[in-house]
Amino acid sequence: xxxxxxxxLKKTYGIGSVDIPALRGVSFAIExxxxxxIMGPSGSGKSTLMNILGCLDRPSGGxxxxxxxxxxxxxDPARAAVRNRKIGFVFQSFNLLPRxxxxxxxxxxxxxxxxxxxxxxxxxxxxxxxxGDRLHHTPMQLSGGEQQRVAIARALxxxxxxxxxxxxxxxxxxxxxxxxMSIFQxxxxxxxxxxxxxxxxxxxxxxxxxxxxxxxxxESDSQQ
Ligand code: ADP
Numbered sequence: 001x002x003x004x005x006x007x008x009l010k011k012t013y014g015i016g017s018v019d020i021p022a023l024r025g026v027s028f029a030i031e032x033x034x035x036x037x038i039m040g041p042s043g044s045g046k047s048t049l050m051n052i053l054g055c056l057d058r059p060s061g062g063x064x065x066x067x068x069x070x071x072x073x074x075x076d077p078a079r080a081a082v083r084n085r086k087i088g089f090v091f092q093s094f095n096l097l098p099r100x101x102x103x104x105x106x107x108x109x110x111x112x113x114x115x116x117x118x119x120x121x122x123x124x125x126x127x128x129x130x131x132g133d134r135l136h137h138t139p140m141q142l143s144g145g146e147q148q149r150v151a152i153a154r155a156l157x158x159x160x161x162x163x164x165x166x167x168x169x170x171x172x173x174x175x176x177x178x179x180x181m182s183i184f185q186x187x188x189x190x191x192x193x194x195x196x197x198x199x200x201x202x203x204x205x206x207x208x209x210x211x212x213x214x215x216x217x218x219e220s221d222s223q224q
Contacts, residue, residue, distance in 0.1 A: 001068055002029035003161060003193050004053060010061035011048050022048040024216040025062065030195065032161065035188040037204035038197045040213030046197045049213070050166045053195065055083040067161065084109055088155025092167040094147040096139045096154075102126060102146075103135045106153040118157075125153045129183055145176035152183055163187065165196035169203055181206045 011023040023045045030036055038046050051057040052064060055071055058079075064072040067086055074082060083089075088109075096105045106122040126135055129149045139147050148168060155163050165184070169177030177200075185206055188194045198204050205224070212220045 002065070003032045003034075003067055004030040004195070005065040006053075006062065007065075008062040009049070009052065009059050009064060011045070011052065011057075012060045021216055023052075023059070026213075026216075026218050027062075028211060028218060028221060030193065032193055033188070033191060034209060035185070035194045035207045036196075036209045036211060037207035038195065038211050038213065039199060039204055040219070041199075044213040045216040046213055047166060050164055050195075050197055054087055054089050054164045054166075055079045056089075085158060086160050086162065088152075088158070088160045088163040090148070090151050090155050090163065090165040090168045092170040094139070094144075094151045094171070096147055096150055098139055101136045101138055102131055102142065102150045102153070105139070105150050106157055108154055109158050122153065122157055125156050126150070129153060143176075144172050145179060148172065148176075148180050149183070152180075152187075156187070162193040162195065165194070167197055167199075169198065169200070174202075177203060 007027050009023055009026045013020045013022055026049065038049065040046050052059050059072050063070060066082065071079065071082055097108065103122055103126065106126055107117055107119065110117050123135060126132060129152060131146060131149050131153065134142060134146060142150065169180050172180060181203055184194050184196065204210055209223050211218060
C-alpha cells in the first residue's frame, strides 16, 4: 500500500471574486521508504501541494490518502492529530520557538499529543544529529545549520513515517545545505520516507525520484 496517494488533487484560492487555480488535478503515489524531491518554477504549486500533504491545508477537490486514511475529509482536530502522529515537517525558516532551548523545541510535538514527554529520547535524537552539546542553547545561540538540525529533531520526536521539507536548505549556505541533506539521506537509509521541495538541482540530486510541477500540474515523474 502506498504511504501517500493523491488522486486528481485540486486547490483553488479565492481572492475576492477571482479564483486562482494553484493545483489543477494532480495524481501520484509515494511508497514507504522513498526519497522524493519536488521541483518546479516559482508559482507552480509546490508549496500548496506540501501544505496539503503536510495536513496544514485542505484540498478543494480530489483525494489525499495518507497511510490508507482519507486525509482530505478530516475535521480540523482530526487533521491535527494525523499531522502529529504521521508527519514531521521541516520549514525553510526553521520555525523554532525563539525563547525555548533546543531540547524544549524538540519536545514540542509531544506536548501536543498524548505521548508522555520523553526527555531521554529527545536528548538521544539531538545527540544523533550532532547537537548533544547544544541541548540548552536557544535558537539565537545556534547557527542556521544547527537550528535546522533542531527542527529535524523536532520532526523526528514522534517517530512519524514521513518527513516533509519545504525548501529545508533554502536559508543555508551550500556546505551547510549539503550537511542537512546528508542527515535526510541517513534518515531515509534508516527507513523514513522523505519528501522535499527544492529548486536547487544539487539538493534534488540526493533524492531518488523527482516530481516536476508546472502551472499546477505534474509535468514529469522520474527516477534518478
Ligand atoms: P510555488 O510553491 O511553486 O512557488 P505556490 O503553491 O506558492 O507555488 O503557488 C501556486 C499559485 O497559487 C501561485 O499562482 C500563487 O500566487 C497562488 N497562491 C499560493 N498561495 C496563495 C494564497 N494563500 N492565496 C492566493 N493565492 C495563492
